[in-house]
Amino acid sequence: MSASTSRRWRAAALIALTVVATAMTLTDLQWDGRTLVSVAFHLLVPGCAVVSWRKLDDPLTEVTLGVALSIAIGTGVALAMIAIDRWEPAVAQVGLAVASTPLLVPQVRGTDHGAGDDAVDDADDDADGADDSGDADDEAGTSR
DSSP states (O other): OOHHHHHHHHHHHHHHHHHHHHHHHHHHHOOOHHHHHHHHHHHHHHHHOOOGGGSSSOOOHHHHHHHHHHHHHHHHHHHHHHTTTTOOHHHHHHHHHHHHHHHHHHHHTTTTOOOOOHHHHHHHHHOOOOTTTTHHHHHHHHOO
């Protein structure tokens, strides 16, 4: 499976997790797996939605950084709720879902152009026509 196909499947799974977690929150569905789904959502979705745009070479690194960023985002949201003295975890979960989904949808559709996109990098190199490697002066025999 290619990296882009793998990234699409991961984004689709994160969207599915977002839909299930948000539906459970909005309907106040009570079942034994609700905690597991909520924890999985908060550990994976917000951070992985952001980190996946970097298009790292290693999927494990991408997920690990996504989990770390998700923990940081969740902590920031919790601290913000404490600071304004409004503890509303359901609103926070729906807000995170609303903020994360637009970052994941283009990846599923295959229309994302993240920072690691080779086509964008090549276009930038060709646009200025200059050799940015810094070795052009050395090859010409001129040194500073």
